[in-house]
């Protein structure tokens with residue numbers, strides 16, 4: 534039985550990768566964001582997960598509008614990063630955990646989730662940046678990527694993503710391989726990159742979202758996807774990954790650390806640690 538040691542959330546603005554590549558962590562623009570990381574890194578050093586699940590959204594690198602699964606689970610030994618056009622250095626391949634991936638896949642299908650299984654999958658900034666941020670020395674544990682469609686409507690509902698996370702949590706509870714697993718959410722919080730409301734951020738909604746995510750995630754199901762677009766922006770729907778992460782960690786998990794900073798690029802940036 535694997536222990537879920539905790540859940541971590543972070544925004545994945547591509548420019549963060551540029552700041553890392555240029556060593557700008559202490560620059561006045563970037564410092565408030567990077568200052569949120571040391572408490573998470575210390576917690577990880579103490580809790581030493583030997584695998585991670587990453588709920589993230591692909592932005593057109595592996596899946597495009599012609600074929601876009603609602604939920605896709607990676608089952609590859611390695612995941613390759615590639616140039617997305619943001620000018621970021623391409624990262625070395627990330628290690629997978631195929632046996633844990635297949636265990637999660639089997640459990641999800643048993644629980645009637647019609648997922649897409651990917652034995653080959655390119656991973657974009659949304660997968661790579663959390664690992665770069667949380668393990669800056671490049672020693673991140675191997676990962677199981679779970680992509681949630683936040684790009685092409687119709688998107689899965691909040692309640693569906695919470696159930697997905699809970700089913701992943703069940704799969705981990707019955708896993709006899711590695712002992713300690715952390716669950717990562719990559720995305721959000723509020724942001725809108727395009728259209729008339731480009732630059733839209735909603736601090737009040739984000740704070741309320743974080744409170745409810747911790748204390749009563751089921752209550753978030755009152756928001757339809759259209760409500761989320763209105764309240765958090767067209768790309769703020771990435772908060773679905775945070776909802777899935779919340780479902781996978783123990784219900785009694787509490788906020789151990791949060792750093793909310795507005796804005797990084799066009800995004801209300803946040804790092805969160807939820808742990809029992």
Ligand code: DHB
Pocket residue numbers: 545546547548592720721724726768771797798799800
């Ligand atoms: C930005 C945010 C994102 O989530 C993303 O995927 C790309 C860009 C931004 O704020 O610049």
Ligand code: FE
Pocket residue numbers: 545592659720721768771
């Ligand atoms: Fe994004």
